[in-house]
Amino acid sequence: MSEDGTVRHAAVIARLRRDVIAKQPVDERERQSLSAFVEAFDQLEEPFEQESNSIHVTGSALVVGPRGVVLLKHKRLGFWLQPGGHIDPGESPWAAALREAREETGLEVDFAGPLDSEGVPDLLHVDVHPGGRGHTHLDVRYLLDGGDADPDPPEGESQEIGWYDWEAAVEQADPGLEGILRFLQRRGPDLQK
Template sequence: MSFASRLHPAPATPDEMAMSTDEVRARVRTSVESRTPVDDREIHAVEQFLEAYDRLVDPFEMDSDPVHVTGSGFVVGPRGVLLLKHKRLGIWLQPGGHIDSGETPWEASLRECREETGLDVRFTGPVDADGVPELIHVDVHAGGRGHTHLDLRYLIDGGDADPAPPEGESQEIDWFTWSDAIERADPGLSGALIALRTSCD
């Protein structure tokens, strides 16, 4: 069985999203609340996320509160998993970033992965009738400038091409085997990467 058929790639586009902000907010809370954490770090992250999320007036707007939701993606393919070296932090991470106005967290995740890798990416795995992909990991961490990121992570198919990030994005980006990625990446990613290696191999 091919890698692609195991992951069941399924595109999702903004046109498929017709939810109001309140509906998106409710869907996010439900998906986080129903997560089965992969390790102690994610157990704590889910607790932190829900506590912070419920008090935020606009959880998706980074200028509304120093604590806000972000979206990122684990870009996978036949060659393993894609990591990039963060330009400011100097650590190896998955692509991701802030949510633009009018976006959902999963749309932001896909856009950031496309922008930072230069690849034709798409969601993989289960996508529901509204085009919402499965949430595969939750993390809460410092984001710089006094920010705290409530990060929602999704599984994304990057195909088999070499990454081609545009000027302005990190140029230190590559495919890694799962073992190399676990060794190279920021320690905060290890639980997610170990769990993904099991499900994607």
């Protein structure tokens, strides 16, 4: 890898594209998102840079545990969703999902399930949706184990946050989460599957 990280950056971009192409959709919305993701992603010079294009990749986490799933109310947009956000320079989407979940929930979360030989978790879900400020987010989502502690977000993060059982989460959450929440609900409590 070069000192500026360009080889690693190119490898992360290539890896993410492969993971998205290999992803089996959980519903029609994800099927459409997968297609839209690849079409947009292939046009982007810097897919992780929010300032380089109004279309960019974001990393999110489905934080699950014995109590269900963690949802938070977005401070600006006003709807309930999973923790996640923009990717910092030099960060992978999966690292961004982990960092954002820790920052936004105050929980000691970690990836649920094993990592592959490159230290990458399985891609759980893809959703393409409008973001704030006229942006389009190519959101890639990873499964995190949140244990069963109460969320304790720091000041500056949304304080409207909590555990939801599966049915309550489907009812409360943004529609872009419905398919993956129903999939996880059917899959049961074993996060290793």
